[in-house]
Amino acid sequence: MIDEGSAEAWLMGCEVIQCHEVGEDDASVGAYLRRDILSNTSILECVERGVPPGPKQVWVASQGEDVVGVMIAGSDAADIACDRPEGLRALLKLLDGSHQYLFMVRGELRTELVKHIRCTGDAVDDVVTLTVGAADIAPVDAEGVVRKLGASDRALVEAFPASGDHEPELWRFVEWAEAHPEAQVVYGIICEAGLVGFVQAGISVDNVWDVGMIRVHDGHRRMGWGKAVLAGASRAIVQEGKQLLYQAGVTNRASLAAARAAGYREVCRTHAYVGFVRSVVDGGAD
Numbered sequence: 001m002i003d004e005g006s007a008e009a010w011l012m013g014c015e016v017i018q019c020h021e022v023g024e025d026d027a028s029v030g031a032y033l034r035r036d037i038l039s040n041t042s043i044l045e046c047v048e049r050g051v052p053p054g055p056k057q058v059w060v061a062s063q064g065e066d067v068v069g070v071m072i073a074g075s076d077a078a079d080i081a082c083d084r085p086e087g088l089r090a091l092l093k094l095l096d097g098s099h100q101y102l103f104m105v106r107g108e109l110r111t112e113l114v115k116h117i118r119c120t121g122d123a124v125d126d127v128v129t130l131t132v133g134a135a136d137i138a139p140v141d142a143e144g145v146v147r148k149l150g151a152s153d154r155a156l157v158e159a160f161p162a163s164g165d166h167e168p169e170l171w172r173f174v175e176w177a178e179a180h181p182e183a184q185v186v187y188g189i190i191c192e193a194g195l196v197g198f199v200q201a202g203i204s205v206d207n208v209w210d211v212g213m214i215r216v217h218d219g220h221r222r223m224g225w226g227k228a229v230l231a232g233a234s235r236a237i238v239q240e241g242k243q244l245l246y247q248a249g250v251t252n253r254a255s256l257a258a259a260r261a262a263g264y265r266e267v268c269r270t271h272a273y274v275g276f277v278r279s280v281v282d283g284g285a286d
Contacts, residue, residue, distance in 0.1 A: 017068065017090045019061045024048070029058060032067040033081060037208060038131055039106050039268040040081050041245060044205045046072050059094055061087040077102040085112040092116050097277045110271040117275045124272040125249035128256060130264035132246075134238045137263040138231045142224050144191035146232025149174045149198065153188070156195045163215055173200050173213075185209075187233035189225060196220040199233040204245065209237060211246045214258065231262040 022029060024047050033040040033047070045051040047058060052074070061069035061082065069082030071091040078101045082088045088109055095101065100120065105113050140146055149157060157171045170186075177184040177200070184202040188195045197216040204210045211234075216226045234244055246264050248255040 017061050017063050017087055019059055019090050019094055022058050022060050024056075024058055026058065026060070028060060028067050029070055032060075032070055034206075036081075037206065038243070038245060039129065041129075041204050041208055041210070042270070043070065043072055043079050043081055046079065048205060059091060061090050063087075073101075076100070077104070079104040080109070080113075081106065082109055085109070088112050089116060092277050095277050100274065100276055103273045103275065104270055106268045106270050113271070113273065116278050117273060118278045119273050119275040122274040124274060125251055126272060127247055127270040128250055129267045129270065130246045130256075130259050131267050132234055132238065132244055132262065132264045134235070136265065137235045137238065138227065138261060140189075140228045140232045142189065142191075142228035144189040144196065144225070144228060146187055146189045146229055146236075148236070149186045149188045149195075150178050151175070153195075156190070157188075160195045160198070160215075161217065170198060170215075185233075185237065187229065187236065189229035189232065193217075193220070197225045197229040199229050201233065201237060201244070207241060208243045208245060211244060211259075214255070226258040227261040230258055234262060234264075 029047055030044065033044050037044070042051075046056065056072050056074040059071040059073065060067055061071075068084060069080065069087035069091055071094070072079045073095065078095060080088060080091055080103070082091065082105070088105070089112065102124065103113060103117055153174065154171060157174050158169075160170050162169055173184070174186045177186045182203070184200065186198055186200045188198040190196070195217075197214070197220065199211060200213040201209045201211050211230070214226055214230055216229070237244055245267075246259045248259065250269070
């Protein structure tokens with residue numbers, strides 16, 4: 001973790017980037033991250049909703065009156081959003097160089113990050129973030145009906161096979177969604193064979209909802225049902241004025257293919273590396 005009260009000023013020509021710790025409710029953090037809310041949703045969730053890592057520290061990099069970067073640092077992870085390489089560099093200098101972190105950055109910041117860290121070689125999947133607009137959602141071209149699932153569907157839902165011991169029964173998601181429609185929804189696609197697939201989505205921040213799960217019955221995979229239920233559910237959710245996010249690891253090709261077939265387009269990629277801050281550990285790029 002970062003030493004209490006430490007701060008860093010980084011001189012770049014005549015420009016000074018000043019870093020300082022702020023509270024999780026600091027308005028400047030939310031305002032900065034909301035400039036690109038779809039790319040920064042996961043950091044906003046961490047700051048405003050207490051999503052792990054935790055405990056955590058929140059650091060802001062500023063240049064004059066302007067915020068140019070934010071870093072959420074936990075005991076083993078550092079998630080950074082930044083406008084420019086200099087801000088990233090200044091924030092990295094706040095970290096404990098003898099401690100290993102999971103570093104996360106978005107887009108082109110990856111190029112700068114890898115200059116200043118020493119990777120351990122542990123493989124971490126990049127995460128692809130996608131979204132979809134109403135005009136881009138594909139039609140439901142499967143012979144089934146997509147609709148919201150509720151209490152009256154209990155028998156139908158309970159007949160859907162569990163995905164594994166690590167995942168709660170579908171009925172629990174449906175039950176909770178019906179009790180908390182402001183926070184979660186479950187849509188299913190139903191045909192003569194019964195419930196063949198479902199999509200679960202929940203609120204992330206503001207009006208942004210995240211597609212948390214998409215499942216298709218084993219006997220109906222690779223037949224377009226995943227695309228169909230995702231497209232139908234997405235259309236219903238977007239029509240309510242919500243923005244949708246879909247996230248999947250870059251190696252999860254089937255999941256990404258279903259999202260793109262349903263009309264989703266890529267917003268950003270979150271690049272992740274496990275390692276140490278190079279400039280502190282071994283002199284590195286400085």
